[in-house]
Amino acid sequence: MSDNSATQPASPGMAIDDEVIIGLEIHCQLDTRTKLFCGCSTDYRDDPPNTHVCPICLGLPGSLPRVNLKAVEFSLRVGKALNCGIAHEAEFARKNYFYPDLNKGFQITQYDKPIAVKGYLDIEGEDGEKRVRITRVHMEEDPGRLVHKGGADRPKYTLVDYNRAGIPLIEIVTEPDLRSPKEARRFLNKLRATLEYLGVFDSEKEGSLRVDANISIQPKGWFEREGKGKADRGRVEVKNISSYKGVEKALTFEITRQKNLIRRGQKLETATRHFVETRGVTTSSRSKEMEQDYRYFPEPDLRPLRVCDWAAEIMLPELPDARRARFMEQYCCSPIHARTLTGELKLAEFYEKVADIDTALAATWLADTLLGELNYRDMSIVVVPPEQFRELLELLKEGSVTDKTGVEVLRVLLDQLKETGSCEGPRACVDRLGLRVITATPTLAGEDPVVKAAKEAIAEQPQAVADYLAGRKEALNFLVGQVMKKTRGCAKPGDVNTVLANLLEEG
């Protein structure tokens, strides 16, 4: 999707000399086969609660964590892809707090010695290419999950599911370099693409991404002058955002809320708020907000990680920026198409499977048509069989269907896919629906369907004919439309034009 509003201010009505400061903390589940500290499978989503557990991820007394080296490798890939420095010695630490979903009464995370620090990711910002600095990347374990029974508002009781406990997470923390909700979303999209290209993350999995956003509104230029920690106005941490769209929604809501407080001259306190996805609002957290003291200390059951040499050996795959450049070079994609097509790994791979038919045709039909139709149906590219889409492109390329009927066929096939998980072949579909292109014969014979339709249109629309003959050429377009309607879009617009013009000239 393209953004046309990139030049608008982040929030209309904001004082012209204020600016929005946003920093993100992103938690991503690493797509390893087993958990971070034990051998339990991470593939728990379709299974009953507490079936992917063992003494270690249940935190049973006496069990000890052992680091999953795959998770370390994945984290190193992320650190390198985000242009970070890899720590000479990374260390796990315990974050101590009580919560019913926390199996050990502490979470194993990284504190003052994260695995990677000081990197950046370039995104398309409000004013062109923008570098967003990464503060740190660290590894940690996911806690369990609470399931409230009998209604979310006033649950009768709560159950704990530890299937999620111990799933490896990386937390990626940015500097407060983002200046609008849109930039935040673009950053997340770019980050997601990068993680997918690295093969360490599956965004399709429910709950695989969670975001906390820090946001404040400060006088313009304040941040550059003062830096972090000397906030003129309080900063709000919005927790519990679990979707890409949610980030933009939560931030937009929070900007409006803060802006209103500022306008009313109220003081903005630094606070933690929760995003309620269903209502699109942030709410004040319960009064636990005496600053939590997590009493971090080094995890005594694990040795420090010395992984610099290992990191140096890791070769990264082609990342989104490189692939975008290649698509422009190799397939002559437009910059916008290249950006869209490489913005998701699955999409880029899909394109490369069908590009040989006609690079430009494939790019247009993928980036402009298919994506829009998928979004409309809330479907993912992964459900579309590339060979079917190839066939559709072939039909278009050989001129067997028009653009218009091509879209119609695509819609039919996507609806079938959404309902049954499979679809008929595009050729079969075209024939079944009788949507094959009608080619007009040059003789203007009466039995030619295009000629027949054109004659009908002329007979039914004397006013348009009169207008045309009076020199109003746009009246022809109206008549073309009428003919297209009569032929159910199967006629080629060029043919219709010629036939109509000839018939009208003949008088």
Added chain:
Amino acid sequence: MASVTFAPDDRYNAFITTLSEAETGPGRLSGIPVAVKDNISTRGIPTTCASRILAGYIPPYDAHVVTLLKREGAAIVGKTNMDEFGMGTTTENSAFGPTLNPADPTRVPGGSSGGSAAAVASGMVRMALGTDTGGSIRCPAAFCGIVGLKPTYGRVSRYGLIAYANSLEQIGPMARSVEDISLLMEVLTTHDSRDSTTISCPYRHTPDPSVRGLKIGVPEEFFGEGVDPRVAAVVWEAVTRLEQQGAEIVTCRMPSMSFALAAYYVTCTSEASSNLARFDGVRYGPQADTRRPWHESFQDQRREGFGAEVRRRIMLGTFALSSGYYGKYYAKAQAARQQVRNDFVRLFRTVDVIAGPTMPTVAFRLGEKTDPLSMYLSDILTVPANLAGVPAISVPCGTSEGLPVGLQVIGQWFRDEKVIDVAAAYEQGASL
């Protein structure tokens, strides 16, 4: 499968759980009854840490050491009493009542592995497992007159040991003879990759009781203030006997002893405050009141489930890790700990082992130690080995006031064989 019948007269309250029929099989420990301290997980057998908070908890898995014992045919006949979660020096801090010292039932057996020591000393079992965080194997061994070894940190897997202070503690053998200690070490040191703090270093050794030419360092601090002169005299005599057997005695100094105890208590309470956080009533322990808000239920569980000494140490550790105090306490304790290590490194450049008393006194009377601080002070001679991670053994070396006294021998990292050799030398020399 063969089994061993176990019907002891447990007049010293050494056991929390006993098994009348214990399975046994072929192996180096075939048919031998072994007692296991009740903070070591045993599948299907309640494991309580002598705490109410673990009432009803039956581990679904065996600790690595238990697997090893079973593999060698040992009959695990019971789980022994201890200070709750290992926090104590007397085995009086138990939800199951104190254990009595078989050498004098009006005295404590020492702690925290007092149940294991009493079970061995009274002859109910031939050998037992204890755990040693700051002296919890060596102290009761000394007080009850048996042998106990704290292995080098990282030599025996802690997998399944319910943690009190992870960076300090080790599981170790307790027995009446050095030979049995050696036998158990052969079994216990099979490597386990589940404990990341271990190194594969199997113990394959027959005790060599020759000390000719061996240099034994005797730190002045081990005979200084707070050490009962009568105990000091017994231990000096033992050291002298080793000298007569050909060892060279070198007096030395360990300046870090002056802050070792503080470093120890800050470290162990900090780690304990975190380790014991999981006992919140959600997964095990007594049924929680689910009608109450979770944080209130957690508080109730923990207030009622933990004994006074455990609550005290959790609070101390929580304080030591608090922001604003971390640098003053926890970080400083780690620096002090490094100095203790440095002292050992320096001493081991010139001596092979270090010797001194295990405990500054003989066993206390039951109920004698009422204030926590004086009890903490009695750990002064045992905690340095835990802080540094070096192996240390306590071997009986005579009596004072008719009560057993232990000779402590501390060795270099992963030279558990050497401290066992010296203990064997003393043992054989004494029996001549």
